[in-house]
Amino acid sequence: MSCWRRGCRYLWSLAMNQWHRALVRHDGKVVVMNRSTRKPEGYELTVSPIYAGLCRTDIQMLRGLRDDPSPILGHEGIARVAEVGKDVPANLALGTLVCLNPTHRSDPAFLLGHNVEGLLQENVLIPAIAVRDGLVMPLSTVHHSATATLLEPLAAVDYAFELLSDHNTDTLVVFGDGVIGHLAVRDAADKLVAGIRIQHLHHTEQGLAWSRRYEAGAAQCILNNAAGTALLSSLSEGARVAVLIATPRNATLACLETALRYIRGEIRINLLGGYQQMLLRLCYLVSS
Numbered sequence: 001m002s003c004w005r006r007g008c009r010y011l012w013s014l015a016m017n018q019w020h021r022a023l024v025r026h027d028g029k030v031v032v033m034n035r036s037t038r039k040p041e042g043y044e045l046t047v048s049p050i051y052a053g054l055c056r057t058d059i060q061m062l063r064g065l066r067d068d069p070s071p072i073l074g075h076e077g078i079a080r081v082a083e084v085g086k087d088v089p090a091n092l093a094l095g096t097l098v099c100l101n102p103t104h105r106s107d108p109a110f111l112l113g114h115n116v117e118g119l120l121q122e123n124v125l126i127p128a129i130a131v132r133d134g135l136v137m138p139l140s141t142v143h144h145s146a147t148a149t150l151l152e153p154l155a156a157v158d159y160a161f162e163l164l165s166d167h168n169t170d171t172l173v174v175f176g177d178g179v180i181g182h183l184a185v186r187d188a189a190d191k192l193v194a195g196i197r198i199q200h201l202h203h204t205e206q207g208l209a210w211s212r213r214y215e216a217g218a219a220q221c222i223l224n225n226a227a228g229t230a231l232l233s234s235l236s237e238g239a240r241v242a243v244l245i246a247t248p249r250n251a252t253l254a255c256l257e258t259a260l261r262y263i264r265g266e267i268r269i270n271l272l273g274g275y276q277q278m279l280l281r282l283c284y285l286v287s288s
């Protein structure tokens, strides 16, 4: 094909395609790039994000501490439906305000902003499986605010409390002072039991200072050091303790060890922050 024809074909494809801007991980940096905007088909739809949060999981990905492959991050946020495939249900019509559950319950192939391109772009194609299985949820317009980005981590906290609900907890120990940790100490009295005793262990002095400035009820805030372990040891053998480990995953095992070593009483632990499989394999090898 001649250069002239090739040039014409390129210009034609530029004219036919739509483009949108995206924050793309590229060569260890994040850059603004133009991406082609594909039309949704069948159960697919596209959304235009309004607010998208950046949580510690995203920061771990940016620092190369996780190997999630998506070049575009963003799994917490609200958006408007921008275009729909022909099979999309009527409650997700054009213009509907929605939030997205980034995690499919049974299909690991859909993890928004992890292995599927996320919300840090002007236009996001949502795959059919996410639409069909109810991961795109219509919202009332009262949620049209930046704080709606907390819906997803709050849902994770509520689910964790649901799993702890039959433990008759009287004490909650939270490791971690990121978004999840802070939401948990603020939500516990409502979702677990009124008047619950809360111990909140922090990673840094700065985090502790922040918590003391923006107090959350009766939570005892302390650093996760000797003072923290002394506080944990002060719980009686009769205490019924729920432990939420909401730290970055490379800190999970150390916190788990601290909880098991220092907390007496009836204990139930939720590893909300996940774990590094490699570390667990290593522990298994060491112990076997």
Ligand SMILES: [Zn+2]
Pocket: 055, 056, 057, 058, 075, 076, 153
């Ligand atoms: Zn997150």
